[in-house]
Amino acid sequence: MADVDAYPEEPKQARSAEELGRMLEANERRKARRAPVMVSLQRTRDGSLSLDSPHDDPQGWQVRLGDAFGTRSDTFAVGQLNHLLGMVRPDEQAPEIEANTMLAAVEAVRPENELEGMLAVQMAATHRLAMECLQRSAVATTPEQMTANGNLASKLLRTYTAQIEALAKVRRGGAQKVTVKHVHVHEGGQAIVGNVDANSRVTSDTREGGRSDNGPQPHAPRDERTIAPAKCQPLRSSNAEREAVPVAGREGEGAMPDARRRDRKRSPKR
Template sequence: MGKSVGQVSTSQKPPKREPTPQEQRGIDKALAYCRGRTAPIAFEISKAEGSDISVGIPHNNAGGFIAQQRATFGTVSQAFADRAGGEVGNALRNRGEALPSPNALNAGVAAIAGIEPQNEQEAMLAVQMVGTHAMAMEMMNLAKQTESPDRLERYGNLATKFLRTYTTQMETLAKLRRGGEQTVRVEHVHVYQGGQAVVHQVTQVGGQHGGSLENENQAHALIGSPAHALPAGTPMLRQDTGGAGMPVARGGREEAVPDARGSRRKRGAER
């Protein structure tokens, strides 16, 4: 029997099921993660007819919000924080729009908060990273939507350039936070009787003008079969009492390593 005009339907959608145990574990993990993170600031944006853009604060603690805004951009300057926030909004507003949507601006500010700039220099780099990421995603979206091979290639190339730039920006930020130092890992291999080898990992930390060597005190890696392990109590690293002697891998005796400089002088004299 059909429903008459004006009749109110009393049918309701069936209730949702309870989460499965696996889903509940995921929910619990996500809740713990969210509780452990600090919520980023969120602006309220509005624009009245014939007036300037109004950026509001969502709660009544204005002083706390301003302090959080400055900390987000790694500064104590309100002028710098305002300018950086405006640059984030300009980078994320859609084409033809006078101002970004609240979601776009607050998403960009959340990205800055995730980078956690510690000073104005890092904040400027973080703002650039937000803009670069936005342009890369826009080019990828245009490449996905087009049916022209020429445009696909053009947008794809631009997206690749932006993605490479973003990677360079991340590397630059990491280098700034290391104080401009470069880390080089060096391995020293010592060969002992029985074909065993002990690998030392040493980290060199320094800038362009050199640096210091630091032993990482990691467990030494033994190369070879466990059946040929050195006997208990055998020193793994020992001082060579024979001068410049070098251990022989397969029996025999230790022989002094010839002086390379002396060999060159001797060959020169023979000529």
């Protein structure tokens, strides 16, 4: 008797016209992207990895490999590639996919020199280990294993973020630039129009009208109009007559009564 599938596979839905349009748009964006360099990688019988060019032009492949690591040195490019291949597990069933995944991540950084190339390799390797720790934490059989792998993954992800910040700092030369798009100055206030460094000094490209009277001092401006109290209605007191209590800052000064010297009527002694 032939085996009968109790759960026959349901036919898939037909592709809609809207989905076809999305696929064509995605294909156009994909063709506009840069195709990363790849390697041909096979595992030999003794467990080692055999590296080769993916096509019949090894010299051109070597040039692309050096460009991916931001260098003209073939030795440097091969050395960094070996660092990436060292991240492939010995029991990896698809070592070529794993190696080309990390290599594509390195080329996505577009290193401009060897220093950026090394940072890119570190970022790819850190991400590789972080994802492996997360996978081990997901399939852990004990809370201890889940905690250990989760903590290690968290540290690696923080390291990955620090590496991205280090790369950004290297590319901007260590200088920090802050750009203000919109500045709102209310009536009576003052604003500095120009570049201000960490010591609150206005640089030479400050335009006229943006001078600050305070200099490097972080105090209030000298113009009293900026700290003058706004006019408002007097506050109401809590007494029965509901007499108005003037707000602070009125013109002139008046003596305040001393509440502790109020005359009190003493009760007769018994």
